[in-house]
Amino acid sequence: MLNARDIYETLDMINRQHLDIRTITMGISLRDCADRDLERCAGRIYEKIVRRAERLVRTGEEIESELGIPIVNKRISVTPIALVGESCEGENFVPLAMALDRAARECGVNFIGGFSALVHKGMTVGDGKLIASIPEALSRTDYVCSSVNVGSTRAGINMDAVRLMGQAIKQTAWLTREQNGLGCAKLVVFTNAVEDNPFMAGAFHGVGEPECCINVGVSGPGVVHHALKSIHGQPFDVVADTVKKTAYQITRMGQLVAQEASQRLGVPFGIVDLSLAPTPAAGDSVARVLEEMGLEVCGTHGTTAALALLNDAVKKGGVMASGHVGGLSGAFIPVSEDEGMIAAASSGQLTIDKLEAMTAVCSVGIDMVAVPGDTDESTISAIIADESAIGMVNNKTTAVRIIPAVGKQVGDTIELGGLLGSAPVMPLHQGRCEEFIARGGRIPAPMHSLKN
Amino acid sequence: MRAIVSVLGQDRIGIIAKVCTTLAENQVNVLDLSQTILQNYFTMVMLVETEQCPLPFETLQQRMEDAGREVGVKIKLQSEDIFNAMHKI
Missing domain, CATH: 3.20.70.20 (Anaerobic Ribonucleotide-triphosphate Reductase Large Chain)
Structure with missing residues (x-):
């Protein structure tokens, strides 16, 4: 029979650490x-x-x-x-x-x-x-x-x-x-959008996909956070290993659900997306996982390194647990959907520049960020261009999901409701970029050799 | 289907009796069980076989939950698959 402790561990993950399947x-x-x-x-x-x-x-x-x-x-x-x-x-x-x-x-x-x-x-x-x-x-x-x-x-x-x-x-x-x-x-x-992403708002069924398929996205920042609490102060080797083991368990759950759904619906199984997707609920935050590694607040120096480790370890642990891995597969950092990110952004410790740096090492990008309603469209385009450049050069998916909060200024907060949470309006740089955006045309594809 | 029954709550007389009676009444066979008291809390997990149970799985889940409520504990019935997936390679 199964070990009773293992059973309690699973039950605890579901009941107290917010483990869930985020989406079929x-x-x-x-x-x-x-x-x-x-x-x-x-x-x-x-x-x-x-x-x-x-x-x-x-x-x-x-x-x-x-x-x-x-x-x-x-x-x-x-x-x-x-x-x-x-x-x-x-x-x-x-x-x-x-x-x-x-x-x-x-x-x-x-x-x-x-x-x-x-x-x-x-x-x-x-x-x-x-x-x-x-x-x-x-x-x-x-x-x-x-x-x-x-x-x-x-x-x-x-x-x-x-x-x-x-x-x-x-x-x-x-x-x-x-x-x-x-x-x-x-x-x-x-x-670099992916064709099999099960997460919204960026999901679409790509042209290389079959007639119909089932993709599953898992979640579980709360479970990772809980696991890291038990190894407080230990070296990063132990941190990486702990995240890997936890990601393996979470992903096995996703694989099981994907298989069941695929079989019962008579539709082929596509992929499991190994993402750490937060929710605004306390105890289900990616920011708090980073802080658990020893940072006073998400967004301070060290955050990018912590996120790089987390993102990589989630993938390494998840890959073995699933037959087919795809989608975005990495840690998400949507500000409004993450209780810890909201707190860090509200206190001014997490800035748009730090978020941009973080997107170089995780999925996906400047996500669910509210900006002042009077931000002009060329500034928004320029934010998109910066994110695109990070994705293009680093051969990864990046994205921008930004909300100009009409009538709101820095210091205000907008409520979006449900899993979309609430977003503090974050300050942007004031230098103008109209002429940059007005040029149009294409930025050429980058070199794939001479990498430095 | 092989399923796991988990029982958690304040210890008192008659919890195991209640759980087992409800299972027997619904033609569910107990294959294995493990029970202990953790920090004054009664905790028990059972492996059961529901093949002969005439009820739909959801109805059986409901009956177990109701039985739990009667003796003041939380009872959950889940397919064994989820635990195997997570803890066996």
Whole structure:
């Protein structure tokens, strides 16, 4: 029989250390839904999603109950809508977003991702329509998440798209100002976006993916934190080893849930995403894990090194636990969704510059950061450009999910609700960057040799 | 299905009797059990086989929880798979 202590350990992780499966995400290809007629395309999208995902939520709940582990979100990701809508006549893709929203509501999922375009090298007519539709689409839907990939290590950075995304973020903030800019929490700008990410808001079902598949994202900062408390003051070798062992256990849980879901739904298993995803609840914070390593506050000197260790050890421990690892796989540092990050940012100890440095060693980027509402769009574009450069040069995924808080200033806090948490408005540099962003064009792809 | 019953709460007379009676009434066979008192708390884990139980798993979970409430302890019933996944390579 199983060791009773092992059983108690698992129960304790679930009941007291916030261990959960963060998401089961069903990826659905919509490539067969294209049509010249926009309404007919929208109809096909709705019909296909509902047909494929009708049992997703119920199956997730069954697994949750049988295994006794919470599965917080059930989600859907779809083919980037710019590809599906490319051949549609009509000026904008908002009706396609509405179809996604209706389908998500019908299936009972928490979010649907894929109102997306991949424009790292250039934009098609459809890509342009999609980007222009984002602010209205996000302000008229509840469940739809949007992402745009503006750069890659092989293609460089599309600075025209970077400029457009600065504008899209500002407009989205304005159109959803009555909900504190909630639309911006559902909009991600990527470099090196991955095709099988189960996490929102950046999930989409890439073109190399099968017809339908199941991807699972695990969580567990609370469990890692608890494990590190027991080795207080010991060398980093011990820290790394402890994180690895814990990540292994967490990921095994994700693998089990993924297999069960895949089998019960009759859909192939895609990947497990080995991410440490925090929530605003006390005891479920990545920042507190870093602080447990001996930092007084997340954001002080040493934070980047601590995060690098954590991120790497999570991957090393998780890789052996799962048949297929993918997605973003690393520690997330979303400010508003992490109790410790909120505290560090509110006290002024965690700055945007430190966050940027941290994104060089973890997934994903400047995430869920509120900035003053009067920040101009070129400054937002320039933040995106900086993040893209880090991703491009370091051959990793980076992203920006930033919320211009309309009518708010540094020192204010905006409430986004639920797992999205609350975000202190953080100060930015005041130097202007309009001319830099107005140049447009492309930043060429970097060298892959002579690395120093 | 092989499942784990975990029982946690203030110690008192009749907890094991209550748990075992409820399991027997529902045709659930006990394969193994381990029980101890940890810092005044009654803790017990049992490995059970639910193959002959006529009820859906969720209903059985509910009955165990209800039985626990009657004697003031928390009872959970979970598939064994989750523990195997986490603790066996």
